[in-house]
Amino acid sequence: MDRELLLLGLLRRGDMHGYRLNEFIERDMASCVDLKKSTAYFLLDRMLRQGWVAASEEREGGRPPRQVYHITPDGEAEFQRLLRANLATYQPALFPGDIGLGYYDALPPDEARPLLAARRAALTALLDEARAAPPHAGALAWIVQHRVYHLESELGWLNEVIAALDSPTLVNTPPTEN
Template sequence: MDERSLLLLGILMVQSQHGYQINEFIEKNLGRVTDMKKSTAYATLDRLCEAGDVYMHAEQEGNRPFRKVYSITQRGTTHFFELLRFNLAKADKMNFSSDIGMMFLDHLPYEEFFPLLNERLVKLHKQIELFESTPPHGYGLGVDLAMEHHLVHLKADYHWLASVISRLQATQAK
């Protein structure tokens, strides 16, 4: 919703782009930061257009498929800064869907939940490796910080889970 708009407006703050281009940029570079899908982006761009935050004009080079090029308007720029300020001052509400399962851990015997948690630990480890093997984009300080933020939480999650597993193991050993 608001974050989707902020994302699109922010991308258009750099330069005018057409929808496909925007979607590609998101897919290739921001897959970790957002999960917005293409059709959502197209629809949101439409909404921003209607709201006057963004201005669209069609372009066509030769016989290539036509494109809708979006540019941010003055109004959109103002809106962007509003959304940005709000977003930066806001503390994320974090809720982790895995906490739901965690709460009911007690219903499974050790032999059951131990391999399950280990499976999760391995998945987290792979995500971290993937992250660390990817070089920084160089799209600017902000983007790098966002990536760093993500990594911090991945690692926190990993270490916590590892500690849970070893504590549970210790309890079991008694």
């Protein structure tokens, strides 16, 4: 659903062939969307069969011929439908890392602590990456902003957790909610 929305939205701003689309997604949206090339080609082909996009073959010099896609009226309608549905809902994220955290006490503290430190290092690296990401035009910039905002929040949380687990007064228990 959201992948089609992504592709249709990109095509709405201008015709593109698959390779360019993939390039753009990989270079400029790598941190936010995870869409493999084969998947993109597959989705473009399916949207073609559904009539959401149309293609015209082009060639330039000795390059392989390429399918340039452009969005159709049906595709535009579908885009609007998908966009409305997307904007109106909130899809909560899941954190597989929390499962491990839930079993933190299954490991001796001296072994568990450095592991969480490694997690924090990985998180910090992602945050630096996100902060260095190339700026986007228009509303697409929100995506990058959100990533930074979120990763900062995550780092804050992880620091709290680590501090609480390191504190010798509490016996590795998270704060109660009563």
